[in-house]
Amino acid sequence: MVKRIIMLGAPGSGKGTWSKVLSDTLSLPHISSGDLFRHELKVESELGEKVRHYLENGLLVPDEVTIALVEKTICEGAGKDGFILDGFPRTIFQAEALERFLDERHLSIDAVIDLVVDEAVLIERILSRRVCTKCGKPYNTTSMVPMVEGVCDDCQGPVIKRSDDTEETLKKRFKAYHDETEPLVSYYRERGKLIEFSNTAPPGEATKNELLGLLGLGQDNG
Numbered sequence: 001m002v003k004r005i006i007m008l009g010a011p012g013s014g015k016g017t018w019s020k021v022l023s024d025t026l027s028l029p030h031i032s033s034g035d036l037f038r039h040e041l042k043v044e045s046e047l048g049e050k051v052r053h054y055l056e057n058g059l060l061v062p063d064e065v066t067i068a069l070v071e072k073t074i075c076e077g078a079g080k081d082g083f084i085l086d087g088f089p090r091t092i093f094q095a096e097a098l099e100r101f102l103d104e105r106h107l108s109i110d111a112v113i114d115l116v117v118d119e120a121v122l123i124e125r126i127l128s129r130r131v132c133t134k135c136g137k138p139y140n141t142t143s144m145v146p147m148v149e150g151v152c153d154d155c156q157g158p159v160i161k162r163s164d165d166t167e168e169t170l171k172k173r174f175k176a177y178h179d180e181t182e183p184l185v186s187y188y189r190e191r192g193k194l195i196e197f198s199n200t201a202p203p204g205e206a207t208k209n210e211l212l213g214l215l216g217l218g219q220d221n222g
């Protein structure tokens with residue numbers, strides 16, 4: 001049974017979308033590092049206070065805090081019976097910590113899915129993204145254009161381009177990805193955990209079944 005899954009992929013490769021698809025299909029919680037931070041702030045835990053300090057000062061949450069938070073969540077909290085991890089591990093250091101604390105509990109990662117998308121396609125995809133600032137509905141300038149330009153179909157809120165979806169911030173995000181996160185692909189390949197999935201089409205029945213097939217979960221078991 002595949003219960004502990006990590007999603008890897010460059011910015012805009014669809015980690016969130018595919019995590020949600022797998023989470024619904026396999027009934028496993030989708031655990032993203034961003035959600036973990038937000039949850040911890042809400043319950044006002046001791047870790048949450050640390051997280052708040054960094055976020056409020058515009059600082060990156062340090063590894064030790066992130067690692068402690070993930071350990072707590074996937075060993076004792078929502079993910080103790082399985083999970084889809086999205087946004088963690090982000091570095092080899094985090095992956096080693098994850099392996100260590102799972103080992104201590106005689107647990108291990110079952111599969112690491114690398115969403116493989118051509119970088120030029122990703123950049124185009126991100127730059128064409130638009131979002132409704134009122135209800136959060138996603139749009140883009142190619143296949144999901146609102147009926148009235150700049151106006152949300154559902155709530156009539158303003159549809160805009162996110163301020164961090166620019167070429168300059170993208171360059172920085174891709175550089176950080178290549179320098180820090182991409183080495184995880186070889187790390188997990190060496191451990192026999194890596195599954196490469198070419199995610200060029202949006203999630204649909206066919207692509208979903210293809211991914212489940214790669215995980216060894218045929219349609220009949222799903």
Ligand SMILES: [Zn+2]
Nearest residue numbers: 132135152155
């Ligand atoms: Zn809207």
